[in-house]
Amino acid sequence: MFIATLVVGGIGAVCALILGISLITFAVKMDAREKEVMDRLPGANCGSCGYAGCAAFAHELTSNPDAVMACPAVSAEALKAISQLLGKELGEVSPLIACVRCKGGLNETASRYEYVGPRDCRTAQIVAGGPKGCEYGCLGFGTCVAVCPFDAMEMGEDGLPHVIAEKCTGCGKCVTACPRGIIALIPRSANFSVSCISKDAPKEMKKNCSVGCIKCGICSDACPFDAISVSKDKAAEISQDRCRKCGLCMSACPVSVIASLRMPDKVRIIPDKCKGCGLCRQVCPVEAISGKPKEAYLVDIGKCIGCGLCIEKCPADAIERKIS
Amino acid sequence: MKMFRGGIHPPEEKESTRAKAIEDFPLSTLYSVMLQQHLGGPAKVIVGQGDIVRKGQPLSEPLGYVSVPVHAPTSGKIKEIAKKIHPVTGTLSPCIIMEADGRDEWVEGLPCSRDPFIMERDELLEAIRAAGIVGMGGATFPTHVKLSPPEGKPIDTFIINGVECEPYLSADHRLMLEEPDKVLNGARVAMKILGVDRAILAIEANKPDAIRLMEEKAPPEIRVESLSVKYPQGAEKQLIKAITGREIPSGGLPMDVGTVVQNAGTCAAIWDSCSKGIPLIERITTVTGRGVSDPKNVRVRIGTLLKEVIQFCGGTNNAAKIIFGGPMMGIAQFTQEIPILKGTSGVLVLTEKETDISDYSACISCGRCVEACPMGLLPSTLSKLGEKGTWERALKNDLMDCIECGCCTYVCPAGRPIVHFIKHLKALFRTAGAKSKGA
Numbered sequence: 001m002f003i004a005t006l007v008v009g010g011i012g013a014v015c016a017l018i019l020g021i022s023l024i025t026f027a028v029k030m031d032a033r034e035k036e037v038m039d040r041l042p043g044a045n046c047g048s049c050g051y052a053g054c055a056a057f058a059h060e061l062t063s064n065p066d067a068v069m070a071c072p073a074v075s076a077e078a079l080k081a082i083s084q085l086l087g088k089e090l091g092e093v094s095p096l097i098a099c100v101r102c103k104g105g106l107n108e109t110a111s112r113y114e115y116v117g118p119r120d121c122r123t124a125q126i127v128a129g130g131p132k133g134c135e136y137g138c139l140g141f142g143t144c145v146a147v148c149p150f151d152a153m154e155m156g157e158d159g160l161p162h163v164i165a166e167k168c169t170g171c172g173k174c175v176t177a178c179p180r181g182i183i184a185l186i187p188r189s190a191n192f193s194v195s196c197i198s199k200d201a202p203k204e205m206k207k208n209c210s211v212g213c214i215k216c217g218i219c220s221d222a223c224p225f226d227a228i229s230v231s232k233d234k235a236a237e238i239s240q241d242r243c244r245k246c247g248l249c250m251s252a253c254p255v256s257v258i259a260s261l262r263m264p265d266k267v268r269i270i271p272d273k274c275k276g277c278g279l280c281r282q283v284c285p286v287e288a289i290s291g292k293p294k295e296a297y298l299v300d301i302g303k304c305i306g307c308g309l310c311i312e313k314c315p316a317d318a319i320e321r322k323i324s
Numbered sequence: 325m326k327m328f329r330g331g332i333h334p335p336e337e338k339e340s341t342r343a344k345a346i347e348d349f350p351l352s353t354l355y356s357v358m359l360q361q362h363l364g365g366p367a368k369v370i371v372g373q374g375d376i377v378r379k380g381q382p383l384s385e386p387l388g389y390v391s392v393p394v395h396a397p398t399s400g401k402i403k404e405i406a407k408k409i410h411p412v413t414g415t416l417s418p419c420i421i422m423e424a425d426g427r428d429e430w431v432e433g434l435p436c437s438r439d440p441f442i443m444e445r446d447e448l449l450e451a452i453r454a455a456g457i458v459g460m461g462g463a464t465f466p467t468h469v470k471l472s473p474p475e476g477k478p479i480d481t482f483i484i485n486g487v488e489c490e491p492y493l494s495a496d497h498r499l500m501l502e503e504p505d506k507v508l509n510g511a512r513v514a515m516k517i518l519g520v521d522r523a524i525l526a527i528e529a530n531k532p533d534a535i536r537l538m539e540e541k542a543p544p545e546i547r548v549e550s551l552s553v554k555y556p557q558g559a560e561k562q563l564i565k566a567i568t569g570r571e572i573p574s575g576g577l578p579m580d581v582g583t584v585v586q587n588a589g590t591c592a593a594i595w596d597s598c599s600k601g602i603p604l605i606e607r608i609t610t611v612t613g614r615g616v617s618d619p620k621n622v623r624v625r626i627g628t629l630l631k632e633v634i635q636f637c638g639g640t641n642n643a644a645k646i647i648f649g650g651p652m653m654g655i656a657q658f659t660q661e662i663p664i665l666k667g668t669s670g671v672l673v674l675t676e677k678e679t680d681i682s683d684y685s686a687c688i689s690c691g692r693c694v695e696a697c698p699m700g701l702l703p704s705t706l707s708k709l710g711e712k713g714t715w716e717r718a719l720k721n722d723l724m725d726c727i728e729c730g731c732c733t734y735v736c737p738a739g740r741p742i743v744h745f746i747k748h749l750k751a752l753f754r755t756a757g758a759k760s761k762g763a
Contacts, residue, residue, distance in 0.1 A: 113658035128414025
């Protein structure tokens with residue numbers, strides 16, 4: 001008994017010694033901050049930063065002094081914590097959100113045939129171009145929902161996927177998964193988007209879908225900022241860089257294909273600060289500002305579209321957004 | 325009898341049309357000629373709206389070497405160049421719509437009469453290309469490309485594919501019975517082009533009448549080989565393995581083992597183009613299945629609308645599904661407003677009972693698909709990778725060697741759409757490849 005204990009204990013001791021030595025000699029040198037950074041990243045491994053996953057990006061952040069924040073999903077607090085850890089200010093990634101550019105659900109768009117097979121948009125797409133009547137429309141099998149690492153999408157009863165704004169991080173997984181390129185990433189601050197990407201002529205399009213863009217161009221005429229492009233073989237598209245979020249396009253659209261993500265805040269002139277120069281009245285595209293020189297000007301809330309041109313123009317900082 | 329590994333033996337279902345002589349489809353009033361009816365590069369339309377064209381006149385011009393033109397199926401006026409649903413891709417594709425004038429006049433100089441056996445090799449190849457001939461078994465690869473193997477790939481065997489292993493179809497069978505000389509002469513022209521002195525005409529044993537007739541008619545340099553009945557024996561790689569015992573390396577072509585295979589219908593088209601200058605404007609197609617009232621073998625002009633062809637065969641009868649091609653590899657259609665193409669070897673109309681499809685379940689790893697796969701792949705593994713969409717790993721499992729014959733799906737007891745998953749993986753790989761090329 002005694003000998004056996006000694007032998008087994010001895011083997012154990014020798015192994016422990018070997019393990020101990022190899023732990024020191026073969027130790028992987030790792031920046032202690034790397035794990036801390038890693039813990040603060042979302043951990044979804046979505047890859048939208050351009051690295052193989054959160055761990056790879058955390059390694060890049062800690063090892064490369066020039067690395068910039070490329071994670072669109074990181075929260076503001078986490079960003080602050082990571083900045084502190086690394087001892088440098090990391091810029092915020094301008095937040096994006098996924099936007100489904102089709103509103104042709106089960107009731108609005110015709111179906112060409114009954115599809116039998118794996119419930120995946122990508123497999124349905126290879127069967128005669130998919131069962132949907134419109135070859136640009138959402139197939140509705142929810143591949144985008146399935147690939148979303150943040151549970152930020154859900155299939156609605158209308159047969160279309162919906163983005164849950166609070167959860168969406170703008171990682172772009174759904175964008176690559178969609179075989180028809182219906183989902184786009186737009187700035188979180190965007191107010192409007194066109195819910196159709198059909199390239200079909202209105203006549204062709206109307207055969208299959210009752211809610212698509214008819215390419216009439218009324219929206220682009222209504223836009224005071226030249227932010228909408230539309231042609232006879234391309235649905236209207238809003239250039240989010242130029243869009244001033246006034247919403248004139250949405251109210252002008254005869255088929256209501258422009259979706260509002262939120263309504264813009266209108267402006268208010270602070271009477272005490274206004275010097276009465278009248279510059280605001282000159283830039284206002286909808287003549288919503290009136291008044292006399294050298295007196296405080298007034299905004300007609302009914303007419304104001306919230307484009308904010310006046311705010312930029314005002315030399316006295318006398319105009320603010322009024323939370324509506 | 326000679327064979328290849330794997331494969332299956334589905335019900336042949338050829339009884340309804342095998343004994344019926346080929347019927348000519350009458351001249352129609354409207355033809356829709358798809359621009360893209362071949363595998364390969366694009367072609368350019370060379371006629372405009374309102375143009376008067378005559379039978380056999382080219383309507384398009386190939387762009388690049390691996391491309392062929394299409395021709396006017398009759399004389400008449402071009403109504404418009406429109407976009408119509410393509411039977412193979414299902415998307416809107418350019419299509420030349422023409423109104424027949426009823427006179428059916430040939431373009432000047434056609435048909436001519438010449439002896440292909442005194443023509444030069446290049447002349448023959450040019451005649452085949454100008455006639456727009458593609459592989460008529462269904463793959464539609466341009467024939468002139470297949471008949472001009474590059475230097476350093478010596479060809480010693482030419483195989484004429486009269487196997488027609490797809491269930492239901494009997495177009496090639498009827499062709500061999502009714503026009504054996506055309507097939508044999510076309511084959512001799514192909515042999516002259518390839519510079520080979522022996523050819524094998526492969527026919528499955530379920531067509532004894534064709535085998536007998538061909539044995540009688542065949543010249544000494546063409547040997548008729550009777551093969552045991554097995555699907556997919558008509559697939560190029562399997563046919564070569566069965567006849568010569570040679571195995572094409574992964575990713576290779578028949579020419580890598582010194583062989584060229586041409587379908588019997590293609591051989592007949594080669595003869596027409598080389599001896600008379602007639603372009604490929606008609607083909608024999610089998611309209612069959614329990615969903616059609618009067619199954620027939622029809623000689624139909626390319627561009628005839630499917631609904632007219634089905635009307636000609638007595639209309640549908642409890643039809644639930646229409647397939648272009650055979651039941652194993654054919655493509656299901658969702659409308660009858662589509663034209664017959666150069667590669668439409670059959671139109672199969674199935675009834676509700678025959679299309680009863682239940683949901684599939686998880687792979688039970690029984691291995692039947694592995695046994696059935698004529699390419700020696702692991703369809704079970706590929707189908708699981710297909711569910712995940714991981715094409716990179718599928719590539720390592722020889723994804724691109726799959727010939728999509730459908731044996732695995734046929735035998736799967738879990739009802740898994742294995743070929744669909746594989747096509748999905750291939751599509752993912754192609755889009756990823758296109759993206760990396762663009763970057």
